[in-house]
Amino acid sequence: MRDQESEYYSLFTNAFDYAPYGMALVGLDGRFLKANPSFCQIIGYTEAELVNRTYSDFMHSDDLHKNAEYIEQLLAGEIDSYRVEKRVLHKSDYTVWVLFSGSLMVNEQKEPQFLIIQLLDITDWKESEKRYHSLAERFDLVSKNSQDIISLNNLDGSCLYISPAIHSILGYHPEQLIGKCIYELWHSDDVASFTAALHYSDEYTSTCRVRHNNGQYVWFETTMKIILAEKGDTRQVLGISRDITDRNRTQELLKASEKLNIVGQLAAGIAHEIRNPLTSLKGFLQLIISRSEGRKEHLQIMKDEINRIELIVTELLVLAKPQNEISLQKNNLLTLLQHVITLLDTQAIMNNIQIIPHFESNTLTIDCDDNQMKQVFINIIKNAIEAMPEGGEINIHAEQEKDHAIIRIIDQGCGIPEEMISRLGEPFYTTKEGGTGLGLMISNKIVENHQGTIHIISKKNEGTIFRIQLPVAERGEGNDFP
Ligand code: ADP
Ligand code: MG
Numbered sequence: 462m463r464d465q466e467s468e469y470y471s472l473f474t475n476a477f478d479y480a481p482y483g484m485a486l487v488g489l490d491g492r493f494l495k496a497n498p499s500f501c502q503i504i505g506y507t508e509a510e511l512v513n514r515t516y517s518d519f520m521h522s523d524d525l526h527k528n529a530e531y532i533e534q535l536l537a538g539e540i541d542s543y544r545v546e547k548r549v550l551h552k553s554d555y556t557v558w559v560l561f562s563g564s565l566m567v568n569e570q571k572e573p574q575f576l577i578i579q580l581l582d583i584t585d586w587k588e589s590e591k592r593y594h595s596l597a598e599r600f601d602l603v604s605k606n607s608q609d610i611i612s613l614n615n616l617d618g619s620c621l622y623i624s625p626a627i628h629s630i631l632g633y634h635p636e637q638l639i640g641k642c643i644y645e646l647w648h649s650d651d652v653a654s655f656t657a658a659l660h661y662s663d664e665y666t667s668t669c670r671v672r673h674n675n676g677q678y679v680w681f682e683t684t685m686k687i688i689l690a691e692k693g694d695t696r697q698v699l700g701i702s703r704d705i706t707d708r709n710r711t712q713e714l715l716k717a718s719e720k721l722n723i724v725g726q727l728a729a730g731i732a733h734e735i736r737n738p739l740t741s742l743k744g745f746l747q748l749i750i751s752r753s754e755g756r757k758e759h760l761q762i763m764k765d766e767i768n769r770i771e772l773i774v775t776e777l778l779v780l781a782k783p784q785n786e787i788s789l790q791k792n793n794l795l796t797l798l799q800h801v802i803t804l805l806d807t808q809a810i811m812n813n814i815q816i817i818p819h820f821e822s823n824t825l826t827i828d829c830d831d832n833q834m835k836q837v838f839i840n841i842i843k844n845a846i847e848a849m850p851e852g853g854e855i856n857i858h859a860e861q862e863k864d865h866a867i868i869r870i871i872d873q874g875c876g877i878p879e880e881m882i883s884r885l886g887e888p889f890y891t892t893k894e895g896g897t898g899l900g901l902m903i904s905n906k907i908v909e910n911h912q913g914t915i916h917i918i919s920k921k922n923e924g925t926i927f928r929i930q931l932p933v934a935e936r937g938e939g940n941d942f943p
Pocket of ligand 2: 840843844898900901
C-alpha cells in the first residue's frame with residue numbers, strides 16, 4: 462500500500478514538474494507552497510522567491526476583486542473550479558495575459574486543504590486578437606468611407622458584403638444586394654472575362670460595365686482577388702471597383718483637344734502644300750487658255766497635281782472624322798505609314814528633313830482603327846521632326862517578327878535624357894514652348910488599346926528610336942491588300 466502511494470506521489474510530482482502550463486499549490490492563506498518550472502517561467506520568479514509570497518501579489522489590481530469573489534464561492538462549495546482570462550505581473554514589470562484556472566483540493570472530510578492554480582500564457586494570442594480587431598476596425602472604416610465599392614462574394618457571385626458607396630454610385634442599398642448574384646448587374650460581355658481569369662489566376666483587374674438602378678451602365682475599373690474565407694478553407698472573392706466614367710470622359714476630351722491641335726498645326730503645312738499645286742494648275746490653265754491648245758505635258762502635270770491635292774484633302778478629312786468609336790479593321794500597315802509620310806513630308810522638307818521608309822515587303826496586315834493608328838504615327842513622326850531643328854533623316858522601318866509587326870521610327874534629333882524617358886506619356890509633360898505634352902500619352906493609350914507596346918531608346922544628341930510593336934492580323938478573308 463505504501464509502495465503504491467509513493468509511486469502515485471512520484472507520478473504526480475513528475476506531471477507537476479514537467480507540465481507545459483504553469484501549476485502552483487497555494488495555501489488557504491494565499492501563500493505559495495509549490496510552483497512548477499513553467500509557472501516560474503511565466504512570471505519570472507524562482508520557486509524559492511515565490512514561497513511565502515501570496516499569489517495576489519502577482520495579480521493585476523483590476524482583477525483582485527473578481528478573484529476574491531471566486532475564492533469565496535470555491536470555499537463555500539458553490540463551484541468546484543473557475544477559469545478566467547487575466548493579467549499577472551512579471552518580475553520585470555510587464556503584464557502577461559494568462560488563462561487562469563483555480564480549483565480547491567479537499568480532504569476526505571471535505572475540508573479545504575489548498576488551492577491549485579494553473580496558468581497558460583496567452584499573450585501572443587491576445588496580441589493577435591487585438592491586431593485582428595484593429596484590422597477589422599480599420600477595414601470597416603475604410604470600406605464605409607471609401608469612394609470605391611468594396612465587395613465580398615462567393616465564387617458563384619452571390620454577394621456576402623458590399624460597402625455603402627454602392628448607394629451613391631449605383632443607387633442600390635447594400636441590403637438589396639446581399640445574397641444576390643452580383644454578376645446579374647454586370648454587362649454580360651464583361652462577366653466572362655472575369656470569371657475566366659479568376660479560374661486561372663488569383664487576381665484580375667479590368668474594366669467592366671455595371672448597371673445603375675436607373676438602368677444605365679456605369680464604367681468601372683475592378684480588381685477581383687481570390688481570398689480564403691475567415692473560417693474554413695472556402696474561397697471567396699474580394700472586389701474593389703472604381704467608377705471611371707469621369708476618367709474616360711477626360712481621356713475623350715484630351716484626345717479631342719490633341720486632335721484639334723494637330724489639325725491646326727498641320728493646317729499651315731497643308732495650306733502651303735495645296736497652294737503650290739494650285740499655282741501651277743492656274744499657270745498652265747492660263748497658258749492653255751491663251752494658246753487655246755492643250756500641251757500634253759502640261760495636262761499631265763495638272764493631273765498629277767490634282768491627284769496630290771485630292772490625297773492631302775482626303776487625309777485631312779480622315780483625321781477630322783469622329784473617333785470616339787474604334788472599329789478594328791484589317792489594314793495594310795505599310796500603306797497607312799505611306800499615307801502618314803505623304804502628309805508630313807511637306808513639314809519635313811521645310812525643316813530640311815528627309816523621311817525615308819524601309820519596308821521589307823508590300824503588305825503587313827494588322828487589325829486596327831486606321832484613324833487612330835495614323836494619329837499615333839503622326840504624333841511620333843512630328844515629334845521626330847521637332848527634335849531635329851538642324852535637319853537630317855528620319856528612317857522608318859517596318860517588318861514582321863513572328864506574329865508581331867515592328868515599326869521603328871529613328872530620328873537624328875536631340876535625344877531624350879534617360880531620366881525623362883519614364884515621364885514621357887504623362888499628360889502635359891512637354892519640353893516645348895507651345896507643346897501640349899499630350900501626343901505621347903494619347904499614342905500610348907491607342908497602341909495599348911490595340912494590344913501593342915511602345916518602347917523608346919534614346920541617346921542625347923544622337924537621336925531617338927521609337928519602337929512600336931503591334932500584333933499582326935490573323936490570316937483570313939478580307940486580307941488581300943494591294
Ligand atoms: P509635345 O510634343 O506636345 O511636347 P508629346 O507628348 O508629343 O508632347 O512629347 C512629350 C515630350 O517628349 C516632348 O516635349 C519632348 O521633350 C519629348 N520627345 C518626344 N519625342 C521625342 C523625340 N523623338 N526626340 C526628342 N524628344 C522627344
Ligand atoms: Mg508631340
